[in-house]
Amino acid sequence: MALKDALKYPLEKRIALIFDYDLTMTEEFQQVPYLADNFRAIQRMYDGMEKTNPKTGEKITLSIKQPADYFRLSDLWGEPHNGVGYVHQMLRDARKGILKNFTEDGLRAAGAKVQISPGMPEFLKKLRREWKDKCHISYFIVSVGLEPLIEGSTIAQSGQIDEIYATKLYCLDEFWEGKKNSGMYDSVSEIVTPFSKTGHAIEIAKGGRVNLNKVMKHLSYFFDYRNMFVLGDGTSDISQFAYARRKGSRIIGVYKYDSVEAFDNIRTNKLIQDRCNAIKPRNYREGSDLWNYMNQKIKVMLERACTFDPEFIDMYRKKKIRNLKIKDIVSRHLKKCSYCNGLLDPSISPPDDSE
Numbered sequence: 586m587a588l589k590d591a592l593k594y595p596l597e598k599r600i601a602l603i604f605d606y607d608l609t610m611t612e613e614f615q616q617v618p619y620l621a622d623n624f625r626a627i628q629r630m631y632d633g634m635e636k637t638n639p640k641t642g643e644k645i646t647l648s649i650k651q652p653a654d655y656f657r658l659s660d661l662w663g664e665p666h667n668g669v670g671y672v673h674q675m676l677r678d679a680r681k682g683i684l685k686n687f688t689e690d691g692l693r694a695a696g697a698k699v700q701i702s703p704g705m706p707e708f709l710k711k712l713r714r715e716w717k718d719k720c721h722i723s724y725f726i727v728s729v730g731l732e733p734l735i736e737g738s739t740i741a742q743s744g745q746i747d748e749i750y751a752t753k754l755y756c757l758d759e760f761w762e763g764k765k766n767s768g769m770y771d772s773v774s775e776i777v778t779p780f781s782k783t784g785h786a787i788e789i790a791k792g793g794r795v796n797l798n799k800v801m802k803h804l805s806y807f808f809d810y811r812n813m814f815v816l817g818d819g820t821s822d823i824s825q826f827a828y829a830r831r832k833g834s835r836i837i838g839v840y841k842y843d844s845v846e847a848f849d850n851i852r853t854n855k856l857i858q859d860r861c862n863a864i865k866p867r868n869y870r871e872g873s874d875l876w877n878y879m880n881q882k883i884k885v886m887l888e889r890a891c892t893f894d895p896e897f898i899d900m901y902r903k904k905k906i907r908n909l910k911i912k913d914i915v916s917r918h919l920k921k922c923s924y925c926n927g928l929l930d931p932s933i934s935p936p937d938d939s940e
């Protein structure tokens with residue numbers, strides 16, 4: 586999809602969906618199929634290895650029983666889930682020969698095998714069809730994962746995604762020494778971390794990195810934050826959720842659609858709760874709860890007449906307005922504006938057992 590096609594529509598008729606990738610569009614971590622292909626070598630190297638935890642000094646025996654246990658290796662020496670440690674662990678293990686095919690083609694092929702969420706990627710096409718000629722819908726993926734893994738997936742291959750922001754790998758040996766034979770990644774050229782996801786949301790709204798630090802008038806924005814949805818499972822999304830919500834975007838937390846346990850986990854996680862407008866089962870099929878919610882909110886966005894600044898609504902919600910006069914203005918506005926009221930109440934749906 587060509588992003589610039591959005592410009593054929595006025596700002597208020599451009600809608601953007603920003604997706605986290607792992608456990609938002611997929612049912613497993615994107616690295617799992619690749620790690621599964623290399624699992625025997627990983628296990629041979631690390632399972633049962635005795636190490637001293639550098640952070641606590643305690644002696645531990647590494648236990649690697651399934652592909653996702655690989656992340657425990659970088660958790661041991663790095664900051665867990667920061668999107669950086671595991672990339673360096675993989676680069677090292679590729680150099681040591683433990684991980685094979687750590688190349689663009691190798692990772693794309695493994696990325697194609699990831700289990701994607703029900704209704705994906707058809708959802709992307711169907712939603713566009715549903716709103717054809719009424720507005721323009723753009724899709725973005727922002728992930729702390731690896732770009733070639735995402736590019737290889739059926740979601741990216743569907744041709745529906747406008748842009749992918751993820752960690753980019755690079756083969757420096759090829760660049761500096763002209764080594765063409767392997768193409769094996771040996772370095773990182775750009776990294777996405779949980780916190781930097783927020784920067785990408787700003788970049789998307791402003792229409793690219795060239796505008797990232799510019800002060801722009803509302804009408805020069807590529808997307809109005811109020812016409813943006815941010816979807817994520819919450820693991821690396823909190824900061825982006827918080828920022829986008831303050832700006833008036835719709836934040837949707839998703840969980841495994843048929844799992845009571847996953848629902849309980851997300852429902853009791855206050856960090857996620859406070860930042861979401863909705864918590865929905867991860868089922869993108871036509872007619873699902875998520876499908877209906879999205880369609881209803883797109884309609885609300887397109888019919889919006891209110892010009893009240895969403896940041897005041899968000900501050901009011903969080904009881905952060907110090908000035909009593911401003912507080913009173915917001916409170917009086919909320920009494921008569923259904924659009925702004927709709928930004929306050931969370932829409933929480935239990936697991937969907939329609940299967």
Ligand SMILES: [Zn+2]
Nearest residue numbers: 891893922925
């Ligand atoms: Zn309003």
